[in-house]
Amino acid sequence: MFDLFDTAITGDQFLLALHDTAVMIAVSLGFGSLLGIPLGIVLVICRPGGILPNRFVHQVLNPIVNVIRSLPFIILLITILPFTRLLVHTTIGTPGAIVPLVIFIAPYISRLVESALLEVDEGILESANAMGATTFQTIWYFMLPEVASSLVLALTTATIGLLGATAMAGTVGGGGIGDLAITYGYQRFDVFATLSTALVLIVIVQLLQTFGTRLARRLRRE
Numbered sequence: 001m002f003d004l005f006d007t008a009i010t011g012d013q014f015l016l017a018l019h020d021t022a023v024m025i026a027v028s029l030g031f032g033s034l035l036g037i038p039l040g041i042v043l044v045i046c047r048p049g050g051i052l053p054n055r056f057v058h059q060v061l062n063p064i065v066n067v068i069r070s071l072p073f074i075i076l077l078i079t080i081l082p083f084t085r086l087l088v089h090t091t092i093g094t095p096g097a098i099v100p101l102v103i104f105i106a107p108y109i110s111r112l113v114e115s116a117l118l119e120v121d122e123g124i125l126e127s128a129n130a131m132g133a134t135t136f137q138t139i140w141y142f143m144l145p146e147v148a149s150s151l152v153l154a155l156t157t158a159t160i161g162l163l164g165a166t167a168m169a170g171t172v173g174g175g176g177i178g179d180l181a182i183t184y185g186y187q188r189f190d191v192f193a194t195l196s197t198a199l200v201l202i203v204i205v206q207l208l209q210t211f212g213t214r215l216a217r218r219l220r221r222e
Contacts, residue, residue, distance in 0.1 A: 013180065018200070020094045021176035024166045027098050029159055032105035036158075037151075039065070039106065040113025041139060051125060052135050065107040073104050073165045077172060097166065097174035105162055112154035116147040149216040156212025160205050167201065177201060 043061060046054040071079070077100040081091050084099040120143050128138040144151070170178025177197050185194030 014196075014200075017175070017177050017180040017197075021163070021166050021178075024094055024097055024101060024169070024174075024176055025159060025162050028101035028105055028162055028166075029155070031098075031102045032109055032158070032162075033155065035102070035106035036109025037113050039110035040117065041143075043110060043114045044117040045135065045139070051129075051138055065110055068103065068107045069111065073100070074168050074171065076100055076104055077169065077174075092173040092175075094175045096172075097169040097176070101162060101165055101169070104165055105158055108161060109154065109158050112158060113151065116150035116154055117143055119150065120146050149220040152212055152216040152219060156208060156216075159208055159212075163201065163204060163208070 039061065043058065043065070044050055045052045046058045046061075048055065048058070068076070077097075080100055080103060084091050084096055087099050088095045090096045124142050124146055125138065128142040133142065166174065166176050167178030167181065168174075170176060170180070170182045173179060177200060181194060181197040184190040185197060
């Protein structure tokens with residue numbers, strides 16, 4: 001019988017795994033937001049009845065978002081391995097995980113942004129139109145400030161989703177906490193490694209959710 005606390009993980013390995021996870025989340029969330037937020041805005045303004053309706057654009061983008069979102073991350077990761085190799089010349093480690101993470105999270109963010117923007121009161125849009133605001137001004141000065149707190153909560157949810165995806169990336173050598181859990185916790189039957197990585201993930205999620213909720217509450221009061 002193995003000892004519960006007989007582990008081969010060192011402190012340096014744990015810190016490196018945390019660093020890799022943080023890098024994957026930060027970079028993926030950054031690029032995913034750059035793609036997902038504008039995509040969500042386009043879906044809202046181009047939909048039938050939107051402020052800039054465009055049936056063609058909406059009918060092209062909407063199915064693409066649905067298709068990508070319908071794929072579980074682990075399947076998406078494997079499916080786009082050739083594309084990942086083409087972009088970053090590797091399919092393993094932190095660089096190899098970032099590409100599928102961005103493709104995974106961008107449509108997810110776009111749907112969250114779309115849902116938030118659809119909650120904007122029609123009266124606000126009518127006021128913007130009455131003032132002669134352009135489409136950009138309506139989005140930037142009227143719609144986005146109105147849903148700022150909802151967008152913060154949306155990005156918080158996306159970040160937590162990314163954290164779970166980075167853990168799954170460990171199954172194909174993606175690095176980070178997930179790779180540590182797979183390599184030591186699963187393959188070496190290291191109970192301590194399994195419990196410690198699970199505990200770390202739980203703590204990170206709680207911190208992220210608490211920070212996001214408080215920031216959203218503050219924005220709502222302003």
